[in-house]
Amino acid sequence: MTESLRVDVWSDIACPWCYIGKRRFEAGETVWREGQGADAPDVELVFHSFELAPDTPEDFAGDEIDYLSRHKGIAPEQARQMLDHVTGIAASVELGYRFDILQHTNTVLAHELIHFAKANGKQLEMTERLMSAYFTEGRHLGRPEELVALAGEIGLDTAAAASALETHAFLDDVRADERQATELGINGVPFFVIDGKWALSGAQEPATFAAALAHAERERDIAPIDGAAS
Template sequence: MNSDTLRVDVWSDIACPWCYIGKRRFEAGEAAWRESTSADAPAVELVFHSFELSPDTPEDFEGDEADYLARHKGIDAGQARQMLDHVTGIAATVGLEYRFDLLQHTNTVLAHELIHFAASQGRQLEMTERLMRAYFTEGRHLGRTDELVSLAAEIGLDADAAATALHEHTFRDDVMADERQASELGINGVPFFVIDGKWALSGAQEPATFAAALAHADRERTSVPVSGGAEA
């Protein structure tokens, strides 16, 4: 790792509403930390890792998000809708418009493969952001290869190369490797942040918490790494 870079590894799923909120809160926390620190503070390298919340989800799920929670999580339909309204309100506080009325629940393994493809082209952050917005705000179907290729092209990636990577599952092993590492670290909920390989934060923490964690990691660059993580 570059001594001038503070690496932050994040395990997340593009279908996780708290992961998108956590991403925005981390960005706000980083901005606050940078504003309060010296000009020679290290750059932050944000690296996303795959974590499938529901790997058994079909490509085409019949029903909306509340139906999914009711059928597969055993949550009462009325309670599920209250939960979605609650998270929609929280998303709005960080500038995100969640449209659960448009959302198309689907399997996310191909989306994770696409993120790894984008990472190989130096565009991981742009791809992750684009997929999250497409899923939660635009109602795009991210279980379909043609939709994913279209989104890849939107951020400037080669559509033919993206299609080939998805059809041939070129990056499936990378997705599985991320998930094995998550298991080894004891991660069973996302988002999950590991700062500088040492400091773990679970969940969509407030920006001030992320700012404090970055400041602490920057001060303690030689501390002993953590052996595992807490549940989100």
């Protein structure tokens, strides 16, 4: 059996381009797989933590325009145009972003929950559920009780999830991901490393991801980037 292609992705559930990038990667993988046919190896997608705004409070007073204005120095009208632009791009990949109800918050607990889910075989499901909850449903992902409820929705043990968040059992894993990002020189997300060798930054088009997967498969004998996969 052909060894799977590993794809490491640094992202933040509060990054609008990360969700778009996830959808575009999935579309690109489908295109690549259709081209390869039955010979296509499996793809092992592994998400890593990256906090875009670690200083954000759990309860931010204001909407996304307020956040961009106060913390990024962007004029309100420009911020509104930016959000309209990204909403349109999200719609092109069938994501219904709702910045009008989005609750900006600190994401470290959400990252801890993703690692808890990974330990229980549901990292991909948890990442998808959190991104959807944040960008399309207005759920408050800085609150442990909300996170635990979402974990339960994908079949995880809610008592175990609550305990993991209360004790910060997976905080070291979050910090390890962030240190790895620093070592690799990652300063923006989404950031993809395919087969430990080929890096792509940003929410690339599906065709770009498909080409990158094809290239990675052809060049599997090349040594990996130091520290890219762990």
